[in-house]
Amino acid sequence: MTGSLYEEVQHFYGRQMRHLDEGEVAEWAATFTEDGVFAANARPHPQEGRPAIEQGAREAARRLAEAGVRHRHWLGMLEVTERPDGSLLARTYALIVATPRGGPAAVHLSCDCEDELVRVGGELKVRHRRVRRDDLPA
Amino acid sequence: MTGSLYEEVQHFYGRQMRHLDEGEVAEWAATFTEDGVFAANARPHPQEGRPAIEQGAREAARRLAEAGVRHRHWLGMLEVTERPDGSLLARTYALIVATPRGGPAAVHLSCDCEDELVRVGGELKVRHRRVRRDDLPA
Amino acid sequence: MTGSLYEEVQHFYGRQMRHLDEGEVAEWAATFTEDGVFAANARPHPQEGRPAIEQGAREAARRLAEAGVRHRHWLGMLEVTERPDGSLLARTYALIVATPRGGPAAVHLSCDCEDELVRVGGELKVRHRRVRRDDLPA
Numbered sequence: 001m002t003g004s005l006y007e008e009v010q011h012f013y014g015r016q017m018r019h020l021d022e023g024e025v026a027e028w029a030a031t032f033t034e035d036g037v038f039a040a041n042a043r044p045h046p047q048e049g050r051p052a053i054e055q056g057a058r059e060a061a062r063r064l065a066e067a068g069v070r071h072r073h074w075l076g077m078l079e080v081t082e083r084p085d086g087s088l089l090a091r092t093y094a095l096i097v098a099t100p101r102g103g104p105a106a107v108h109l110s111c112d113c114e115d116e117l118v119r120v121g122g123e124l125k126v127r128h129r130r131v132r133r134d135d136l137p138a
Numbered sequence: 139m140t141g142s143l144y145e146e147v148q149h150f151y152g153r154q155m156r157h158l159d160e161g162e163v164a165e166w167a168a169t170f171t172e173d174g175v176f177a178a179n180a181r182p183h184p185q186e187g188r189p190a191i192e193q194g195a196r197e198a199a200r201r202l203a204e205a206g207v208r209h210r211h212w213l214g215m216l217e218v219t220e221r222p223d224g225s226l227l228a229r230t231y232a233l234i235v236a237t238p239r240g241g242p243a244a245v246h247l248s249c250d251c252e253d254e255l256v257r258v259g260g261e262l263k264v265r266h267r268r269v270r271r272d273d274l275p276a
Numbered sequence: 277m278t279g280s281l282y283e284e285v286q287h288f289y290g291r292q293m294r295h296l297d298e299g300e301v302a303e304w305a306a307t308f309t310e311d312g313v314f315a316a317n318a319r320p321h322p323q324e325g326r327p328a329i330e331q332g333a334r335e336a337a338r339r340l341a342e343a344g345v346r347h348r349h350w351l352g353m354l355e356v357t358e359r360p361d362g363s364l365l366a367r368t369y370a371l372i373v374a375t376p377r378g379g380p381a382a383v384h385l386s387c388d389c390e391d392e393l394v395r396v397g398g399e400l401k402v403r404h405r406r407v408r409r410d411d412l413p414a
Contacts, residue, residue, distance in 0.1 A: 006283050007144050014217040018229070070272045072231050072248055074214050076350050079290040091294070093348050095373060095381075097233060097248045103273030105233075105248040110348055110373045110381040134346045135379030145282050152355040156367070208410045210369050210386055212352050235371060235386045241411030243371075243386040 006080050009090050009117065012124045017073040023061040029054035033118060033125045040131040041138060068101040075113060087127070088117040094131065110134045144218050147228050147255065150262045155211040161199040167192035171256060171263045178269040179276060206239040213251060225265070226255040232269065248272045282356050285366050285393065288400045293349040299337040305330035309394060309401045316407040317414060344377040351389060363403070364393040370407065386410045 012031070019028040029050040032038065038053050039046035047053045064071060075092040082088055091114050098108035116128040132138050150169070157166040167188040170176065176191050177184035185191045202209060213230040220226055229252050236246035254266040270276050288307070295304040305326040308314065314329050315322035323329045340347060351368040358364055367390050374384035392404040408414050 004142075004280075004283060006287060007142060011144060011217065014215045014229070017215055018217065070248075072215075072233075072250075072272070074231060074233070076214060076352060077290045077293055077348075079287065079294065091290070093350060095348075095350070097245060099248045099272035101273065103247075105245045105272060107245055107373060107381045107383055109379075110346075110375045112348075134348070134375035134381060135377065142280075145280060149282060149355065152353045152367070155353055156355065208386075210353075210371075210388075210410070212369060212371070214352060235383060237386045237410035239411065241385075241409075243383045243410060245383055 005082070005088070006078070008124065009080050009088065010078060012117075013075045013078075013092070016126075017075060020057060021070070021072050023057075023065075025054050025057040025061060028057050031126060032129075033120060033127045036126055036128070038126075038129045038131075040133070041136050042131075042133050070099045070101075071108065072097045072099075086119070088115075088124075090115040090117055143220070143226070144216065146262065147218050147226065148216060150255075151213045151216075151230070154264075155213060158195060159208070159210050161195075161203075163192050163195040163199060166195050169264060170267075171258060171265045174264050174266070176264075176267045176269075178271070179274050180269075180271050208237045208239075209246065210235045210237075224257070226253075226262075228253040228255055281358070281364070282354065284400065285356055285364065286354060288393075289351045289354075289368070292402075293351060296333060297346070297348050299333075299341075301330050301333040301337060304333050307402060308405075309396060309403045312402050312404070314402075314405045314407075316409070317412050318407075318409050346375045346377075347384065348373045348375075362395070364391075364400075366391040366393055 016031040019031065032050055032053050034050055036050060036053060037046050037048050047056045074095040074097065077093045079091045080088055094111040094113045096108040097105055099105040111131050111133050114130045115126050117124050118127045154169040157169065170188055170191050172188055174188060174191060175184050175186050185194045212233040215231045217229045218226055232249040232251045234246040235243055237243040249269050249271050252268045253264050255262050256265045292307040295307065308326055308329050310326055312326060312329060313322050313324050323332045350371040350373065353369045355367045356364055370387040370389045372384040373381055375381040387407050387409050390406045391402050393400050394403045
């Protein structure tokens with residue numbers, strides 16, 4: 001299944017967000033580099049390093065499980081730019097759809113996402129992610 | 139327009155879901171194999187075979203037409219895995235957006251979808267689909 | 277980053293809609309041909325030519341800024357057909373997600389979109405776009 005870089009990034013996001021939404025927090029954290037950073041305008045400080053990223057996902061998964069809500073993270077409208085150093089700048093729109101047990105499903109949040117992706121052992125990883133929720137100041 | 143398998147599946151889904159949403163029920167059914175199965179946690183029994191799949195789509199189209207509602211099925215966050223026997227496992231998120239005449243549009247359902255795809259006469263077909271609505275028990 | 281035509285169209289739409297949503301109205305207009313036409317069932321007359329397309333986007337951006345609302349345009353479920361004259365017919369679903377400052381995000385509109393794309397100086401441009409909102413008569 002050979003394809004382009006653009007497609008590889010799409011495929012990567014499919015796997016990555018499914019890990020998050022399924023609560024596979026170690027697999028989710030492993031899609032970032034060891035020193036990966038996840039910054040968001042919804043949080044006062046970025047998550048820095050895989051342990052912090054995994055811990056953040058674990059807490060979010062626990063809260064959702066307690067509330068009986070399923071989240072699905074959609075990334076779309078991808079733009080990919082290759083940088084001189086070989087890293088990639090990937091820009092996407094992000095939509096979080098939330099469904100409580102018994103329904104109804106609804107849009108929960110709309111964001112934009114800017115990733116710096118690098119290749120580690122042949123696989124794409126996020127070295128830096130910045131997510132900005134549309135409802136909050138940038 | 140040569141492309142990869144991943145892209146071929148994306149393109150297939152664009153065509154397939156447009157057939158469904160346009161009420162082209164014979165064309166929709168023809169995107170499944172003759173013995174295709176469509177299982178869903180919203181139904182007590184799977185639809186088995188093209189005639190049953192077509193009949194299900196026809197009834198759904200009639201109900202929507204009577205209610206004056208348009209559905210659009212979005213599939214995204216695709217992951218594709220090739221199996222040793224040459225079939226494909228394709229996993230997606232599914233979002234159904236509903237718009238009544240006179241609006242407003244809203245998310246109707248959020249689901250995940252797992253397809254077994256095979257090639258028949260050169261074209262991809264769904265041999266088995268399993269859709270799970272997020273609001274119902276898996 | 278070599279890829280197929282299908283992917284090139286996906287990438288084009290990522291750039292194009294980001295220009296619109298960021299209020300980059302000149303860059304948005306430049307994604308149409310000089311004589312590009314943007315027709316919509318929500319408007320009595322099509323926008324004809326880049327100046328009209330840019331002016332329409334400028335007014336929409338101003339209204340959104342005044343209302344404190346951010347729009348994100350998602351295009352998906354792409355089908356691409358090459359025509360004998362080398363132009364492309366690209367069909368998509370379009371979803372507009374709206375977020376007022378302070379939230380909450382919600383689906384604003386669901387549409388379908390049919391583009392005639394041509395290559396100008398190596399780059400894809402929209403020569404004709406027709407958008408149909410699902411809540412209005414086609």
